[in-house]
Amino acid sequence: MKHTLSRRALCISTAILSLAVTVPGLSGLALAADGTIKLGIVAPMSGPNARYGAFSMRGAELAVKEINDAGGVDGQKIELYSADSQGTPVEGVSATRRLIDEDEVDYVIGDVSSSVTLAMQPVAEDAEVLLLNAASSNPRITYAAGVGGFKWTYRNYPTDENRAFVVAKYAAEQRGFTKFAVLSVDSDYGRSAIEFTKKYLPEFKGEILTEDYYKEGEVDFRSVLAKIRDSGAQAILMYGLADTTPIVARQMVELGLAGKVTLVGNGEFNTEKTINSAPTALEGAVEAAAWLPAWDSPESKAFVEKFTTTYDEAPNNHAYVHWDTVRLLAQAIHEAGGNDREKVREALSKIKYKSPVGEVTFDDHNQARLPMILLQIENGKPAIKGAYTAEIQYPAQ
Amino acid sequence: MFSTVIEQIVNGIVTGSVYAIVAVGMTMIFGVLRAINFAHGEYYMLGTFGAWFAVDYLGLSYEASIIVGVLSTIIVAYVVGRLVMQRMVGAPAEAGVLATLGIALVLQNTVILVFGGGYKFFSGGYIEPLSVLGFSLAAQRILILVVCLLVFIGLELMVTYSRMGKSMRAVSQNVECCEVVGIDVPKVVLHTFILGAALAALSGVLTAPVNVSVYGGMGELITFKTLPIIIMGGLGNVRGTFFAAMILGIAESLVATYVGLQFRDTVGFATLILMLMWRPYGLFSTQARF
CATH class of the missing domain: 3.40.50.2300 (Response regulator)
Structure with a gap:
């Protein structure tokens, strides 16, 4: 008798624990309304690089909020989806697949780790989804992009x-x-x-x-x-x-x-x-x-102030680059005249985007010309x- | 050159002390349950998190945080011990593997859910460097070394003289006979398990100041470093575990210096393979359990 009771207790506690594991996952579900721009962020939300992921996500969230509050991109709101890469290529690939297949995003920004981004490139290419990298610095990523092979990879970050x-x-x-x-x-x-x-x-x-x-x-x-x-x-x-x-x-x-x-x-x-x-x-x-909070430009200072008041913590480099890249993407969608991946890709190649660290243009390897701050x-x-x-x-x- | 080697050996002994305190708990649990506790590193993590919580949220001193860290782990270990570990007596080996791996996942992810997956910064401890025999060493590392020696002396005395210690040895030798002579086997299992978990937590709290960072996944690596140690030491052998931990610590330190830091973790796994091939019963081939 004593045995059945404690076994029941085990079952109940297991059930409670598994509920605890699934509930936060449920809150992540969002219903897509028509006419929204679906943007996925792949970032390390857990594991040794989780801090980078948290900053990346907050930077992107802040940019999306600013754009949506100002009426969206030509009236279309941006909807943000996130997926955890755990900083490993294997998880990064399945996170990207999940965003593309289940959430049906048109654009992916990710990852922070170069190893993960390199693994994500073929996935985005197959699905013809725009992969806009904001924070990986390995040169091979854009050696293999644009005229180098992957047509759908762009990088808005300086290289190693x-x-x-x-x-x-x-x-x-x-x-x-x-x-x-x-x-x-x-x-x-x-x-x-x-x-x-x-x-x-x-x-x-x-x-x-x-x-x-x-x-x-x-x-x-x-x-x-x-x-x-x-x-x-x-x-x-x-x-x-x-x-x-x-x-x-x-x-x-x-x-x-x-x-x-x-x-x-x-x-x-x-x-x-x-x-x-x-x-x-x-x-x-x-x-x-690539950037630091002390960078002296009015937009950059305004970003630092807004981020700090919103999240009670000063932004880091990853927060900035994700914030900046969402804005870059929004301008590309605006210049393409609508939410059409193919046209947005063409618009990116020709874009002259004014970022807080200077004007951004892309070379024929889809690599942004950006300065390094010393x-x-x-x-x-x-x-x-x-x-x-x-x-x-x-x-x- | 010679002093470098000595310094690296000192470094290795300090690292070995950390491994030893964790591994001895795991080896004792194996002794009474015949099951590898794959969740062992998680108790190391829980202890560290408890201490970090005490310092960061409750504003307690480092000394008090040691108690909070170890006590909170003891509570978790009591619950896990009652609900899971006591059932492992006489259960097939695969049951132990599944149960402890499951517990590892639950503990790790609960901590990540509650505190987030990012690295936390542990700010307590005695990190001021001291000069010992001409080597510069944080005071905390000397504390680790001293505590390790005390723990092993205490354990030796316990398993030799105390009733609980003797019962532990008895259970590790023959469960049926223990039941016949009236030893409460589930109670011995529970006590051994709690003791092992508490030692892992203690090791975590002591290491936190020098390792600086605290995060949910930190226990995994410790579990995998502990495996070769308990096999080298001879499963269930307390004294053997101490020497095996020192050997691994020193070997890692020398490899990190003379071969390259990137090969450090290889040492443990290579040792594990070699031991399983040639001496699966451990370096110190006495068949004694404790």
Whole structure:
């Protein structure tokens, strides 16, 4: 008797738990009204990159709200759908399929991770759905787009090639670094940034002394930081994840590297949260970013203010690029004269879009011409050192 | 060069201490239940989340958060122990695998639903570096090492002298005989399970300050690192687990330094394969359970 009772209790608690799991999923369902523009966002909503996903989604939501409040695109409202890529290619592909097959979206913005975007490209191409990338920086994405193959992929984000060049040049010429250690994330983003750094480093007489890549979720950097300390490197080339930067910075303090070895690269070195986690380790750090909240333009400042009042938190780079890309898409739909994918695609290729960081046009690889903003942490605050654009040299077909 | 090697060994021992505290709980649970607890890393995660919640939401000190983290995990472990683990006595091995994998999913996703999937920032702990034998080490890591030694001394004493400890050893050797002589097997199972989960939680709370980030999926990697350790140590062997954890910690540290950080996680899995091929009964081939 006692046994049946506790078994029943187990059944009931399992039922409650499974309900708890499904209910938030239900609230995500939205009924599509006629004449709306369906836009899907693929982003890492869980997993190690979840913070990027949350910022991306909020940026897109804010842009959609602004556009809809102003009457939509020529009277048509934008309806937003989201799907979780978990930051992995497998989940990213099924998230994209879900948006296209079940939600029947016409446009997809995604993903943050380069590895995921690369996997999404063929899916969007097959379905002839416009994939507009807003935050992946691996050059291969647009090497393979436009005249390179995928007609439906566009990217409104500067690439690692541009970034690697700008960072290497600044680190060598302005800071006088010649000895580098590599500590980047083991992904298409982290590895390709280093690959391009190696292409440009000899121009600036720089050499790489040690080379290590960390897995997403790695928390113990003591061994590798001790090795870097002993190697005599002046700077660590880090193209990493924002969530890992505070861990590395703290362990740099622990090992006495703070103030002796400088972080250069990209990985949200400039947010208040990161700097506060280990101020001494991040002082002097050099970062190249597509955008940062301190960027001096009226639209950009207005965005920061609106985002901060709406979400009670300052936006990051991912929030901005998604906000900006939704606006870019809205202008393309307006110029195409309606919600027709084929025409919108043609409109994008010819567009002259005025973004807060400058005018955006696309090259024949569907890659936006965008500047990289270079900044340095000085007295615990990011200081902007300039914005650089470099035309990409595509490999011969 | 020589001092680098020593420093890496010290790093490895600290990492090994974290693994050891988690793994010893898992190996003891295996001892009494003959089931691998695939949800073990989740208790490590729960402990860390409990402590993070105490520091961030309740504004408690780090010391108090250790208690909150471990206590909240004990409550969850009690519920899971009563509802699930006690039923595993005498159940086929696949039942244990399914049940614990299921619990892992439920615990992990409940935490993600409640607190969100993003990384949280753990701000408590003693992170100021100290200089020990010429190496710079956060005070927290020394604390981890000391706690690890105390835990193992305590466990050795418990399984040797206390009635509960002796019952645990007895249950791990022969369940039927224990029932005949009047040992309350479900109670022993429940106590062992709660003890194991609490140790995992303790390990999580102690590591949080140096690992900085707290997130729902953090337990998975710990579970998979623990597997090779408990097999190396000999399933159910407390002392063996300690040495196996140290070996893995040191090996990982040396590989991260001399081969490359990207190969660090390979060490555990390679060890697992080699052990299963050549010494499936563990490095320390005594058949003793505790």
